[in-house]
Amino acid sequence: MTQLDEPSKDVPLVADSEKHFYEYFNAKQREYVKQVLNDDLIEEYRRKPLGHHSEPLERTLAYFRRLPISEQYALKQSKDGTYRMISMSGQRGVPPTYVSDEVFQTLHDGYFGIFMRQIKDMTEK
Amino acid sequence: MDLTFLITNAVIVACIYGLIAVAVSITWSSLGLINLGYGFVFSFAGYGAYLVSERISEHPVLVIAAAILSGALAGILICLVVFIPLHDKQNFTTRGMIATLAISLIGSQSLLMYFGPRAKALPELFGFWKVEIGGLVLTSDKIGIVVCSVIMLVGVVLWMRSSRRGLEIRAMMMNPHAASIVGIGIRSTGIYVMAMTGAMAGLAAALLSQTYYVSPFGGLTPLIKGVSIALCGGLGSVQGAVIAAIILGFTEAATSRFLGGQYVLITQFLVIISILIIRPRGISGLLDKAREQ
Amino acid sequence: MSEANENKEYTWINPLGVWGAKGGNYEVTSNQVSDPSDVWRKNTGYKVPTSKVGRLKHYHIWDNHNEKLWKRLRWWPTRRHLLHVKGIYNRKTLNAEKKILDRRPIYWVICMVILFIGPLLFPSSMQSSLLTAGATFGIFAAINVCWTLIIGTASIFSLATYAVVGVAAFLTSWLSINFGMPWFSLPLIGAAIGFAMGGLIALPALRLDGFYYALLTLGLNELCRVYFTTSQEFGSASGGLYGADSYLSESWSPAVQSHASYYIALMILIGALVLFRFVNGKRLGRILRMAPEKREAFAEACGVDYKRARIQIFILTSAALGLIGGLYTAHFRGVAFSIFSFDTVLLGLAMLTIGGIGKAEGAILGTLVVVFLDRVMIEWGPMRHFLIGALMLASVLWLNNGYFGIKQQFNAWRDKKRGEWRSTRTEKGGEALPEEATEIDDKDDLYFRRYDKMQRDYLKTLITPEIIAEHKAKPLGQHSEALERVLLYFRRAKMEDKYALHRVGPDGPFKIIAFSGVRGVSPRVVEDKEYPTEEAGYHGVFMRRVHDLLES
Numbered sequence: 001m002t003q004l005d006e007p008s009k010d011v012p013l014v015a016d017s018e019k020h021f022y023e024y025f026n027a028k029q030r031e032y033v034k035q036v037l038n039d040d041l042i043e044e045y046r047r048k049p050l051g052h053h054s055e056p057l058e059r060t061l062a063y064f065r066r067l068p069i070s071e072q073y074a075l076k077q078s079k080d081g082t083y084r085m086i087s088m089s090g091q092r093g094v095p096p097t098y099v100s101d102e103v104f105q106t107l108h109d110g111y112f113g114i115f116m117r118q119i120k121d122m123t124e125k
Numbered sequence: 126m127d128l129t130f131l132i133t134n135a136v137i138v139a140c141i142y143g144l145i146a147v148a149v150s151i152t153w154s155s156l157g158l159i160n161l162g163y164g165f166v167f168s169f170a171g172y173g174a175y176l177v178s179e180r181i182s183e184h185p186v187l188v189i190a191a192a193i194l195s196g197a198l199a200g201i202l203i204c205l206v207v208f209i210p211l212h213d214k215q216n217f218t219t220r221g222m223i224a225t226l227a228i229s230l231i232g233s234q235s236l237l238m239y240f241g242p243r244a245k246a247l248p249e250l251f252g253f254w255k256v257e258i259g260g261l262v263l264t265s266d267k268i269g270i271v272v273c274s275v276i277m278l279v280g281v282v283l284w285m286r287s288s289r290r291g292l293e294i295r296a297m298m299m300n301p302h303a304a305s306i307v308g309i310g311i312r313s314t315g316i317y318v319m320a321m322t323g324a325m326a327g328l329a330a331a332l333l334s335q336t337y338y339v340s341p342f343g344g345l346t347p348l349i350k351g352v353s354i355a356l357c358g359g360l361g362s363v364q365g366a367v368i369a370a371i372i373l374g375f376t377e378a379a380t381s382r383f384l385g386g387q388y389v390l391i392t393q394f395l396v397i398i399s400i401l402i403i404r405p406r407g408i409s410g411l412l413d414k415a416r417e418q
Numbered sequence: 419m420s421e422a423n424e425n426k427e428y429t430w431i432n433p434l435g436v437w438g439a440k441g442g443n444y445e446v447t448s449n450q451v452s453d454p455s456d457v458w459r460k461n462t463g464y465k466v467p468t469s470k471v472g473r474l475k476h477y478h479i480w481d482n483h484n485e486k487l488w489k490r491l492r493w494w495p496t497r498r499h500l501l502h503v504k505g506i507y508n509r510k511t512l513n514a515e516k517k518i519l520d521r522r523p524i525y526w527v528i529c530m531v532i533l534f535i536g537p538l539l540f541p542s543s544m545q546s547s548l549l550t551a552g553a554t555f556g557i558f559a560a561i562n563v564c565w566t567l568i569i570g571t572a573s574i575f576s577l578a579t580y581a582v583v584g585v586a587a588f589l590t591s592w593l594s595i596n597f598g599m600p601w602f603s604l605p606l607i608g609a610a611i612g613f614a615m616g617g618l619i620a621l622p623a624l625r626l627d628g629f630y631y632a633l634l635t636l637g638l639n640e641l642c643r644v645y646f647t648t649s650q651e652f653g654s655a656s657g658g659l660y661g662a663d664s665y666l667s668e669s670w671s672p673a674v675q676s677h678a679s680y681y682i683a684l685m686i687l688i689g690a691l692v693l694f695r696f697v698n699g700k701r702l703g704r705i706l707r708m709a710p711e712k713r714e715a716f717a718e719a720c721g722v723d724y725k726r727a728r729i730q731i732f733i734l735t736s737a738a739l740g741l742i743g744g745l746y747t748a749h750f751r752g753v754a755f756s757i758f759s760f761d762t763v764l765l766g767l768a769m770l771t772i773g774g775i776g777k778a779e780g781a782i783l784g785t786l787v788v789v790f791l792d793r794v795m796i797e798w799g800p801m802r803h804f805l806i807g808a809l810m811l812a813s814v815l816w817l818n819n820g821y822f823g824i825k826q827q828f829n830a831w832r833d834k835k836r837g838e839w840r841s842t843r844t845e846k847g848g849e850a851l852p853e854e855a856t857e858i859d860d861k862d863d864l865y866f867r868r869y870d871k872m873q874r875d876y877l878k879t880l881i882t883p884e885i886i887a888e889h890k891a892k893p894l895g896q897h898s899e900a901l902e903r904v905l906l907y908f909r910r911a912k913m914e915d916k917y918a919l920h921r922v923g924p925d926g927p928f929k930i931i932a933f934s935g936v937r938g939v940s941p942r943v944v945e946d947k948e949y950p951t952e953e954a955g956y957h958g959v960f961m962r963r964v965h966d967l968l969e970s
Contacts, residue, residue, distance in 0.1 A: 031436045040428075052453035055899040059433060159629055210815055219575075222629075223771050224814045230764060230807030234800045345760055349640065356633045387648040394637035398622070401634060405626050 026063075030122060033060050037119065049111035064118045073099060073117055075110040083110040085117065129261050134378035135371060137267050140274035143370030144329040145351025147278065147363050148322035154361030155298045155318050157218060162203045162225035163326050163351060165232035167344030170196035170327030172236060175245045175339055185250040189273070189331050196327015197320040203228055204319035209312055229348075236341040244338030250331065266335045277328050281321065282363065290317050298361065350393075357397045359407025368408055372396065426450045427884065430898035446888045448898035449880065457876040461868075482514040526779075533684055537677060544794075549676040551793040555785055556683025557746055560690035562769050562781040564738045567694060570776030571703050572731050573710040575628065578619050578635035580762050581642045582736050586611045586743025587753040588652055594662035594747065601663040605744035612740015613733060620732035624725055627711045636763070643758035658754035662747045679749060686745055687782075693738055694778045697731070706731055765792070768810045774820015783821055874970055877904055881964055893956035908963045917944065917962050919955040928955035930962060 014020045036056035044057055053061065064072075070090030075083040076098075083104040086096040099117070104110040145163055152160045173195025174188045181187065207224040211217055251269030255262055285291035293314050296304040305311055329347065330339070337343060350373075358369030373393055380392040400408065430448040482505060483490065491500050502520040507513065518524075533552075540548045565579045586608040593599045593607060622634055646652045653659045665682070666675045697703050709717030709724035717724045747753060756762060769788045773780025787809065791802045798805075813820060818827050855864055880900045888901050897905065914935025919928045920943075927948035931941040944962070949955040 028436045032431070032433050035431050035436075052455065054428075054450050056431065206811070206815075215818060219775070220814045223767060224811055226764060226767060227771075227807045227811035227814065230768070231804055231811065234804040234807060238800045238804070349636065349760070353633060353637065356630055360629075387644065390640055390644045394641050397637055398634055401626055401630055402622060405630065407630070 029059075029063050030125065033063055033122065036060065037123075042116075042119075045115055046112050049108060049115070064115075064122075067118075071121070073114045075104070075107065075114070078103075083107065085110070085113060131375065131378045131382060133261070133263065133267065134381075135374035137270050137374070138377050139367075139370035139374030140271050141329050141333050142347060142350045142354055142373070143367055144274055144277065144325045144332075145347055146354035146358065146366040146370055147281070148325045149352055149355040150358070150360055150363060150366045151294070151298075152318060152322050153355075155294050155301075156208060156212070156315050157301070158208055158212075158221040158225070159218070159352075160203065160225050160319075160322070161222055161348065161352065162199075162207075162229045162232070163322075164342075164344030164348035165229040165236075166196050166199040166203070166323050166326045167330045167333075167347055168233060168236055168339065168341055169199040170323075170330040171247070171334055171339035171343065172240060172245070173198075173327070174247055174331055174334070178248050183248045185248075188247065188250060189328065192327040192331035193324045194327070196330065197324040199232075200319040200321075200323020200326070201316055203323070204316050208315045208319065212311060212315070229344075233341045233344075240341065242341070244340040244343070246338055247331065247334040250335065270332045270335065273328060273332060277325060278367075281325065284321075290314075294318055353393070353397050357400050357407055359404075359409045362407070362409045365407055365409035369400075372400075432896055434896045443888075443892040443895055446891070446898060447884050448888055449882050449884055449900050451899045451903065452876075452879060454876050454903075457872050461872050478508065478513075478515065480516050480518070482516050484514075522779075530688070534681075537680060546672070546676055547794065549680045551789055553676070553679040553683040553749065554793055555789040556680070556687045557742065557749065558766075558769070558789060559782045559785040560683075560687045560742050561739065562766065562785050563687070563690040563694050563778050564735050564742070565766065565770060566776065566778055566781045567697055567703075567731060567735050569770060571698050572706040572728060574623055574728065575632040576619065576623070576635045577632055577763050577767075578638050579739060580757055580766060581635070581639040582612055582615045582619075582739045583743040583746065584646070584753065584757040585615060585642055586740035587746045587757065588646055588659060590744045591659040591662040591747040591752050592652060595659060599663065601665045601748040604662070604748045605741045608744025608747070609737045609741040612736040612738065612743065615740065616733040616736025617729075619736070620729045623728055623732065639758060639760075639763060643755065646758060647755050658752060658756075660752035662751050664748050664751045666749070666751075683749065686742065690738065690742070691778060693734075697734065698778075702727060702730060702734075765806070768806050771810050772813045772821065774813075774817070774822045777820070777822050780820045780822050873907060874967060877907055878968060880904055881968065886961070886964070889960050890957050893953050893960065904964070904967075905960075908960070908967075911963075917959045919949075919952070919959060922948065928952060928958075930955070930958055 012023075014023075037060070041057050041060065044054060045061075068090060069088050073085050073087050074096065076086045076096075077083055083106075085099040085102065085104075087099050088096045102113065104113055145167075148163065149160060152158055170192045174192035177191035178188050181191075203225060206228060207221055211221050211224060214220065249266070251265040254265045256265075256268065257263075285295055293304070293309045294317065296307070296309055297311070297314050297318075301311065304314075329351075330344070333347060354369045354373055355366050357373070358365030358367070373396065376393050376396050377389050380386075380389045384392070426449065427447055428450055430446050432444050432446070435444040492498060493500065501518050501523060503516050504519050505514065505516050508515050536552065537545070537549060561579060561583055565576075568574055568576050568579070589611055590599070590604045590608050594601075594604060599607065619635065619638065623631055626634060646654075648654055666679055670678070705717075705722050705724065705727040708720070709722055709727065714724055765788055769784035770781055771784065772787055773782065773784035788806055791798075791806050795802055817823060858864055880903060882900075885898075885901045885904065888898060889905075912935065913933050916933050916935075918931050918933060918941065920931045920941075921928055927950055929946075929948055930944045932944050933941045947958070949958050
């Protein structure tokens with residue numbers, strides 16, 4: 001943990017140094033988030049998705065919100081007031097697609113579902 | 126001979142009404158209140174003296190003291206009812222004057238209800254002796270009146286000049302605001318002023334009762350005369366009131382000698398009106414400027 | 419939510435740890451941070467129970483004019499409306515409504531109607547006495563309304579009103595008795611007499627003022643009294659004059675006579691009110707009201723000729739009073755000396771005072787009360803005057819502006835009390851007292867004080883031994899959120915009395931000093947304790963600041 005990671009090990013070298021460093025930075029952030037991720041954090045988010053959060057949770061959420069649109073999720077409200085998760089394509093003109101069949105009863109559950117999905121995506125990366 | 130008679134009459138009248146005039150003057154200049162309730166104070170003092178003379182004794186000193194004390198009491202009553210509640214409210218001058226008029230009305234009516242309409246007589250205070258000085262006959266009551274009122278007036282002036290309370294009263298006459306800053310309480314000074322002036326009016330009642338009877342409404346004429354003298358001499362100035370008293374006493378004496386008693390009021394008021402037109406603030410209305418509100 | 423987290427210990431992981439933070443501090447025990455907006459919400463919350471609509475008046479008053487807006491009733495031939503009406507929208511329902519701003523004309527009309535149908539409501543046993551008293555009321559109310567023009571509008575304290583009326587009455591009755599003048603000429607002659615007397619009493623008014631003028635008029639009153647009382651011509655033997663011509667013919671029955679006298683007296687009153695309205699509300703009244711006694715210099719500076727206005731009002735009012743005097747004679751067939759007595763003046767003043775000086779309705783109310791007590795309640799005896807005096811005293815002691823000024827007085831008192839209650843309920847919780855706050859010009863300063871207090875209250879909850887240990891271990895660098903918030907607050911403080919470190923030797927120990935905040939004035943040494951290293955010094959300064967925070 002105290003050593004600097006070799007950049008080329010995790011992140012492919014790109015011609016644009018900025019893009020390269022951006023990827024590197026995100027990798028470091030992922031490391032940090034994985035360090036602070038525990039059951040307490042998830043529980044805190046489940047209890048209160050919006051509003052004041054503790055510092056590690058806030059940093060986690062900031063990381064998730066900074067992801068490109070194509071890696072983010074949204075909630076679509078159905079006619080009967082329930083929600084389903086959709087993922088955006090990131091390209092103009094291409095419509096979003098349903099991610100799963102899971103139906104969320106409230107927005108609160110929807111937020112939590114998205115959070116869990118993001119964590120899964122991140123840990124599998 | 127005629128002149129001396131006129132002069133003596135003038136002096137006597139001046140003494141009695143001058144007391145009330147000085148009282149009105151002092152009250153106005155130190156408290157800012159025109160006290161038209163002196164009619165009530167007058168009658169109250171008269172009745173007080175009457176009660177004492179009926180129940181306790183007829184000794185002149187006692188009767189006069191009773192008149193003075195009941196006058197002071199009535200003055201304090203007026204202070205408590207009129208001055209203290211109203212002195213810091215708006216429109217104090219007009220409201221105070223009307224309140225004293227109201228007290229005069231209430232007081233006279235209650236005296237009427239209690240004592241009945243028949244006038245009462247006070248005993249002769251000064252005896253029946255006479256003195257002859259150079260062809261001039263002075264009856265005891267005339268001498269007594271002059272002596273008593275002069276003593277009272279001199280006493281009041283000395284008290285105002287040299288005692289602490291008198292100093293406070295004079296300070297309030299000059300500048301009430303500054304006096305309150307220095308620590309002279311308006312209310313306590315007011316009580317002293319009203320007691321003192323009530324005492325003066327009470328003495329005037331006792332002295333005047335030698336000629337007239339004591340009745341519930343008997344204080345009105347002396348009140349009007351006293352107020353006229355005070356205004357004529359200039360509100361706030363004791364010497365002006367004395368001078369005006371002498372002038373008006375002279376007028377009264379001259380009129381009753383030459384024209385007949387019923388024209389006294391006419392000539393007096395004509396003199397007052399002409400003095401006021403010549404000098405709109407009275408003969409020596411100097412201190413009135415401090416009280417312009 | 420925040421209560422669950424508040425000050426719960428947790429292990430803070432340094433986000434810079436993945437980057438290789440120099441000097442350690444990768445994991446520190448720290449505290450959770452509570453929601454800072456809690457203290458804000460608590461401080462700025464409105465704690466008083468409020469109703470849903472609020473204190474706005476929203477009850478329905480009158481419907482709007484709608485299509486009839488143009489064709490409203492007006493005083494022909496002017497375009498002036500009957501009532502002063504304002505169109506408003508209901509605050510709750512947003513309907514278009516209207517509100518009558520000045521309801522006094524309605525009250526006047528109601529009272530006049532009551533007065534006119536009065537005889538129908540009188541108990542039949544007291545019919546005649548009430549009608550006579552009503553006639554007296556009408557005439558005296560008319561006199562008092564004219565008197566209010568002088569005492570109220572022109573604010574000249576004149577007591578000569580009854581003198582003018584009496585002189586006019588006496589002269590007209592003398593003329594009628596000796597020369598047989600018919601009744602319709604008496605008011606006109608009276609008006610001429612009043613005109614002359616008005617000129618007589620107006621001239622001294624220019625020179626005297628205040629109570630001197632009152633004395634002068636009182637003297638005039640006494641003069642008239644003595645003159646008329648002692649003169650044979652004017653019936654000194656019989657207490658007055660009697661036998662003048664009247665419009666109440668002797669041939670009518672007594673009931674008709676008393677009814678006629680009542681209604682004619684009411685017409686006189688209405689005439690006086692018309693005069694009052696057209697003098698007080700028009701130019702002359704405005705000039706007089708802006709130039710009261712002791713403020714003439716101001717009026718003159720504004721270009722108002724107050725002398726002419728005063729002479730005008732005197733002449734006008736005295737002519738009106740003389741006219742009423744002539745009508746008095748025609749009404750009562752004569753006049754008695756009691757009109758000149760000091761008692762009448764006193765009662766007249768009582769009539770004016772009880773209702774409130776300056777308003778016509780005050781004069782009428784006062785007259786009503788006094789005449790009722792004086793003429794109707796005769797069986798009460800001297801108690802009546804006692805009661806009149808007591809009412810006068812009560813009105814003057816407690817009411818600033820008479821009976822009709824009660825609403826204004828009460829509203830002023832209620833506003834004062836509301837302000838006091840509001841200031842006791844102060845919810846700002848700030849550092850400045852309400853009366854202090856109005857003196858401070860810079861309102862940002864007030865807000866900052868309040869904000870600062872909220873900050874300090876919040877930060878006091880964050881300071882724990884863990885934070886202090888964290889700072890001691892590593893004063894500089896990335897800190898946990900709780901410590902970071904506290905440090906940011908300290909760094910933002912103003913320079914005055916801010917702690918700093920003073921290096922005594924080249925590598926030497928450090929001492930804590932405090933800045934003066936003033937240019938050119940050197941800092942002061944706070945304590946003698948010397949810190950061996952810079953980090954120790956930082957921590958020392960931190961401890962001092964924490965101590966100050968907890969003490970504040």
